[in-house]
Amino acid sequence: MKRLTPLLLAVLLLALCPVEAQQILPRSLGQWTEAASSGTATTPATTPPPAVLAEYGLRASESAAYLPDAAKAEDQMRVTVFQMRDPSGAYGLYSFLRAPDMVRADFAEHSSISRAKSLILIGNLVLEIAGTDLTKLDAPMKSLAAAVVAHSQDGPLPTLWQHLPPKGLLERSDRYILGPQTLDQLFPVNLGNLLGFSKGAEAEIAHYKLRGHDATLLIADFPTPAFASQQLSQLEKQFNVNGSNPGSSSPPLFAKRDLTLLALVAGAPNRAEANTLLDQIQSGTQLTWDEPTFQFKEPSIELMVVGAIVGTGIICGFALVAGLAFGGFRIFIKQMLPGRVFDRGTHLEILQLGLASKPINAEDFYASVGRVVGSTVVDKNLPDRIALRIFR
Numbered sequence: 001m002k003r004l005t006p007l008l009l010a011v012l013l014l015a016l017c018p019v020e021a022q023q024i025l026p027r028s029l030g031q032w033t034e035a036a037s038s039g040t041a042t043t044p045a046t047t048p049p050p051a052v053l054a055e056y057g058l059r060a061s062e063s064a065a066y067l068p069d070a071a072k073a074e075d076q077m078r079v080t081v082f083q084m085r086d087p088s089g090a091y092g093l094y095s096f097l098r099a100p101d102m103v104r105a106d107f108a109e110h111s112s113i114s115r116a117k118s119l120i121l122i123g124n125l126v127l128e129i130a131g132t133d134l135t136k137l138d139a140p141m142k143s144l145a146a147a148v149v150a151h152s153q154d155g156p157l158p159t160l161w162q163h164l165p166p167k168g169l170l171e172r173s174d175r176y177i178l179g180p181q182t183l184d185q186l187f188p189v190n191l192g193n194l195l196g197f198s199k200g201a202e203a204e205i206a207h208y209k210l211r212g213h214d215a216t217l218l219i220a221d222f223p224t225p226a227f228a229s230q231q232l233s234q235l236e237k238q239f240n241v242n243g244s245n246p247g248s249s250s251p252p253l254f255a256k257r258d259l260t261l262l263a264l265v266a267g268a269p270n271r272a273e274a275n276t277l278l279d280q281i282q283s284g285t286q287l288t289w290d291e292p293t294f295q296f297k298e299p300s301i302e303l304m305v306v307g308a309i310v311g312t313g314i315i316c317g318f319a320l321v322a323g324l325a326f327g328g329f330r331i332f333i334k335q336m337l338p339g340r341v342f343d344r345g346t347h348l349e350i351l352q353l354g355l356a357s358k359p360i361n362a363e364d365f366y367a368s369v370g371r372v373v374g375s376t377v378v379d380k381n382l383p384d385r386i387a388l389r390i391f392r
Helices: 004-016 050-056 087-097 138-151 180-186 225-238 271-278 301-336
Strands: 032-041 058-068 077-084 110-113 117-122 125-130 175-177 202-210 213-221 253-258 261-266 348-352 387-391
Touching: 050 058, 050 087, 050 180, 077 087, 077 138, 087 117, 087 125, 087 175, 117 138, 125 138, 175 180, 180 202, 202 271, 213 271, 225 253, 225 261, 253 271, 261 271
Parallel strands: none
Antiparallel strands: 032 058, 058 077, 077 125, 110 117, 117 125, 175 202, 202 213, 213 261, 253 261, 348 387
16 A cells, blocks of 8 residues: 555646646757747746737747757747637737738748748647747748647637738738737727627727728627627717717727628728728628517406307307208208108117017108008007117
8 A cells, every 4th residue: 555655646646737737849859959948837928918818818838949959049949839728819819929021831721930930820829939040940840830739729710800801901910809908909999898808709900001091990790780789889989980979089980880790990081981991891691580579468367258258159159050950951851852861761770678569660760650651551659669779
């Protein structure tokens, strides 16, 4: 038992260690080896403010520096990896860190590079690489991207950027936003919490050139059309949206709502210029109404009692009319065709109890008195017997 105690303690400590504490960055990248490492940290000192990292869902970060063999310290490649809560947050941080001078790279599906900085998006991981001249370091950066794939978490990426109009768009100016702190840093008007990020809203902004003016387009997507309409009404009360508040000190905003999408343009000289962007924004969502909705109201007790009485009277009247019709039809047929349709003697049998000796003739019960039915004369003085008619 004493020998098993250290082993059990080790297993318990491993179970209690968080997943974020596991090292993501490799110790070496081919001929490049780790020169220094800052380990893991939950709030790293990096370019994005802590509030922005929190809105994108930062879990942990890790930094390391790599040097090739026999290289100087100034030739090192400094790497920081941000582990986010999900791929959507990682995509947002990637767009936030991307600079306009960074061109597309082939390290991953979403990667960009400039001379001094490179970004790689892999699942819920964002790799930020800094160096003197990264354009010559394709091999180690591809090795780095391949090494961290096992630690990434795959998932769908946001598609809100697909609603951005392509005409006039400044390349690499789009940003995906998940919180008010990030929005206030990127949008010229401080909207704060009026877009309802805490209730599931998401936003995308981009910069455009409108006849020499730098305009900023903001597209917000809300869970429901009603929520989008409500947020637009609040914006119109506090800001000068579509001329709703001319006395406001904030710059004029031009807005358009299409179902769950709300588009805002800041920096446009007039409504006509803003419409060149707003008219291109379509939600792409269709709402269908399969069946009408109504509110059922229970009738009063008086109406239900009267209805029951009237309904019963209608049923009784129908039964009376049907009975008279059937009886009258039967009597009419018996008068017109006696013994041919109804009460035919050949289709009847009589069960006799044997209380008298005289036999009973079935035709005595249905033929007219004194008339001849077939070859038999009907006897009007029927015997005192008890009989039961049975139809075949």
